[in-house]
Amino acid sequence: MFDQIAAVTLINLRSIPQRALLSGATVFSIALVVMVLLGFLAMSSGFSKTMQGTGSADVAVMLRTGSQTELNSGLSVDQLRLIEEAPGIARDANDIPIVSGELFVIVDGIKRASQTEANLPLRGVGPAAQSLRQGFTIVEGRTYEAGTNELIVGEGIIREFAGFDLGQTIRLGSNEWVVVGIFSTGGTVFDSEIWTDLTVIQNLYQRGTSVQSIRARLTSPEAIEEVRAYAENDPRLNLDIQSEVDYFASQAGGTAMLITYLGVPLSIAMAIGALAGAWNTMYSSVDTRMREIATLRAIGFSGFAAAFGTMVESLALAGLGGLIGAAGVYLLFNGVSASTLGSSFTQVVFSFAVTPMSVVLGLGLALIVGFLGGIIPAIRAATVPLLAVHRS
Amino acid sequence: MNDFTLIRKNLFRKKMRAILLIFSIMIAFLIFGALGAFYSVWTSGSSSAADNRLVTVNRINFTVSMPFAYWGRVEGVEGVTNVSHASWFGGYYQEPANFVQTFAVDPESWLAVYSELTMPDEQRAAFFNTRDCLLVGADLATQYGWSVGDRIPLLSNIWQKQDGTSSWDFEVCAVFDAEDDTLPTNYAMFHYEYYNEALAFNRDNIGWMVLTTIDAAQNDRIMREIDSLFANSPAETETSTEAAFNEAFAAQFGNIALILLFVVGAAFMTILMIVGTTMVMAINERTKEIGVMKTLGFPAPRIFRMVLIESILLSLVGGLLGLGLATLAVAGSAAAMAAFLPGLSMPPLVLSIGLALAIGLGFITGIIPAINAQRVTIVTALGKL
C-alpha cells in the first residue's frame, strides 16, 4: 500500500512541469493571498507590539475621571502634590517621590512619506519622567535644559517626520525650539513623541500650573490598590488610576482590531478566489492524466493511492505558494516603518512585524486552500472509470 | 444560432471550470467594489467640500484653540461672505462608548456657511431661538432614536462646568438633513453661548473657524490675509481650503489609498494569472475544433474575435456578479457602519470603473489565446500532413 502511494505521488509530482503555466499561476495566486494576509497581520501586530511594549506594570497613569485619554484630561497642581504624598509611591535615593506631572499639546509635523501635516504630541514632563520610562536613553546629543526652549525628539519621529534633526531650529506656532537630543525608549509609543520641560509648556500654552496626567512609580505592581484607596478617600482627587500596561492595552485595541478585521475577511475572500484556481489546476491535472490514472487502476493500483497522489500535488503547490508569500512579505515589509493616528489623536510610529505565529497562520491558509482545491479532483481521480483506459 | 451562440456554448463547455473562473473573478470584483465604496466614502470629505469654503485653525495644530475675538476680526477681511466658528465638545451619551460627534457653534452663521444642511423653517427658527437646543443630524437621530421634543443630557470627556460636572442638558428642537445623500448627518450642534458660559476653564476660546469666500479664485489672497492678521500672536492661525484640510486629516491614518491599491492589485493579479492561464489552456484544448472551423471557411479574424469576446464575456459575467454582490454588501453594512463611515453607499463611479476593469481583464486574458487561435493552421490542427 505504501509503495503504491509513493509511486503514484511521484508520478503526480513529476507531471507538474507538464502543467507549468497553470501550476505556476496557482502557486503565484496562493502566494498573493498569503501576502495580503501576512501584510495586514504584520501591520496589526507591529502596531500592537509598539503599544503593548510601552507599558510597565509598576507605573501608574492617572487621569481625570472619565477623560479616557491624556488629551481630554486636566489635573491641578494641588492634585499632583497630593499624589506625591500617597502611599505605595516609590521614592528615589534622595527620598523624592518618583512622580511626573505631564502635559501634552498636539503640534504639526510633516510626514516624510506623504509630505502632509500630521499630529505629533509635544509633551512637557517633570524631572522624573525619564526614569519612569524603562530603557530611556539619549541616543544622540543631550537632554533639554529646564526652563529653556530646548527639545528632545523620539527616534520614531526622526524616522517618519521631516525637520526634527539634531541641532535644527523648529517653529511650532509662534515659538521657536531647538532640537538638542534624540532619545529612544526601545520602540515604545514614547518614541513617537517630542519632549521638553513641563513649565515651559505650561507658560507658552497658558496652562497655568495644570497638568493632564500624572505618572508615578509604584513600590510594586500591587501597590496600585493602595494608591486607588488613597485617592477614593480624598474628594479632591477625582482620578482614574490605571497601570501603564492596562492603559496602553486599552488604547491599542481599537486600531489593531480594525486592521485585523479589515485584513482577515479580505484575505479569506481572496483565498476563496485562489481556491478556484487551485481547484481548476487539480481538475485539469486529473483530466489530462485520466488515461494514465485509469491504466494504473487497471493494473491494480488502488483508488486511494490515485486520490492521495492528487492531494499531495495540490498541497505541494499550495505549500510552495504559502512559502513564497511568507518570504515575500518578510522581505518586503518586515521592519518597514509606518505611522498612523493612535487613540490619543497623535501619530504612533510602528514597524511592520512578521511574527512566526502569523507565518504559521499564512501557511495554514495556503494549505487549507490546497486541501479544499484538491479534495474533489482527488475523489475524481479515485473514481476514474477503468474504461477511460481506452479513451483517446 | 449565431456567433454568440457558439461563444456562449464554448464558454460553458466545461461547466465546473467556467463556474470556478467566474467565481474567482467575482471575488476580485467584490473586493474591488467594496473597497472602492469604502475609499470613496472615506475621501468624500474632500469631494463634498465646497471650493469657496475655508477653514482657519490654530497654527500649532487644529486641536489647539484660539481666542473668540478672532471671529469678529476675520469677518472684516475683504471677500469673506460668512464666517462661523466651532468648538469640539467631545460628547458622549450616557456611556463613554456612546460617542456623539458634537460641536458648539454660532447657529445663524454656521447654517449660513453650511447652506447644504436642510431642515423645516420652524425647526430652524427654534434652533436659533432656543438656548439649550440640540440640532441633531438625521443619521444620528436614527441611531439613538431621538426626535424633536426629546430632552437629553450629553456629557463631555473634555470640558467641565463650574459646578464640577461634565453634563449639559439639551432639548432636541431640530433635525437636519443634507441636500446630498452622501453628506454625513451623523453629528450634532448647539449654541456656543450655552456651552461657553458654563465652562470651568478655557472660556472665550473657540476651536476653529469656517468661512465662505465671495469667489474661489480669491481664496489664496484671503487665506494669506487672515493668517497675517494673527501673525506673531500667541495663537497664530493657518487657513486652508476645506478640501485640503479634510485630505490632510484623512492622510493622518496612513496611506490608506496605497494599502487598498495593494490589496486590489493583489486580487487582480491573482485572477489575471488564474484566468489568463486557464484561457490559454482552454483554447489550446480546442485547437482541433478551431482547425475544423477554419476548414469550413471561418476567416481567422472572425475566430480571433470570437475567442476575445468569449474571454470578455467571462470577465463581464464574473465582474458584474462581483460588483452586484459588492453593492448588496455595501448596502447591507451601511447601517452597521453608519457611526464610523456615514453615507456608505456604492458610488456609480466605482461601478463604471469596475465595468471598465472587467472589460480590460477580459481583453488582457483573451488576447493571447485569441492570437493563438487566429494562428492555428488547419493542417497541423487536424494532425495530418
Add this chain to the structure above:
Amino acid sequence: MTDLYQLTDLSKGYTRGREAITIFEQLTMSIQEGDFIAIMGPSGSGKTTLLNLLGGIDRPSSGSVDCQGVRIDKLSQGKLAKWRAANVGFIFQFYNLMPTLNAAQNVELPLLLTNLSGKARKERVATALDIVGLADRARHSPRQMSGGQQQRVAIARAIVADPKVLLCDEPTGDLDRKSADEILETLQLLNKDLGKTIIMVTHDPSAAKYARRELHLDKGRFVEAAELAQ
C-alpha cells in the same frame, strides 16, 4: 463533362528537422465535374496532402491548383476561407463535430458564413438532415450518437451550403462495415442525384468500389488508374 480541377506540375515537400521530405513532384492531373474518385495508397503516399491542396487548406511548394478558373494556390488566407465556404464540403475520418453543439447546430455552422436568413437556414438544415436520414436526431448532441450517425451529421454539414465538391478523408475509417456501407451509399447518392463531385481518400478497397474510378497513389505518383463502370 467539364474539368473542375486542373493540377499542373504540382510539387509538395516539407522539412522534418534537417531532412527534406518530398511528397510529390511534378504532379499533373485533372478532375472532371460530377466525378467520384477514390484515392488509394499506402500511408505516407500523399493522399491526404493532395486532398488538402484540393481543399485549399494547404499550399503547394510549386505548381498550380486551378478550380474552375480560380488559382486557389494564389488566393490570400481570407479569400481562400471564403472560397472554401462557398465551394467545398469536408468530411473527416473522426467526424470533427463541435461537441458543444447539437446535430442541427453543427449542420448550421457553415451557414453562419452566408447571408441567409434564420428561416432559410433552418430550412436548409432540415433538408440536409433529411438527406442523410437524421431528421429525427436534430436536437441530439454528438455524444449521444453512434459513429455512423455522427458521420452522417458531418455529411449534412458538408452539403448544407451546397458546395460543388465534397472532399472526404477516410470517411469510413472509424466505422463498422454496416455503418460504412450506409455512409458510402449516401455519398454515392449525393454524387448521382445531386451531381456533387466527390474526392475520397481511403485505404479500404471495398469503400473504393463505390467510386466511379480509383486512383492509386504511391510515393507521390499515380501508379495505375482503373476506370470503374457503375
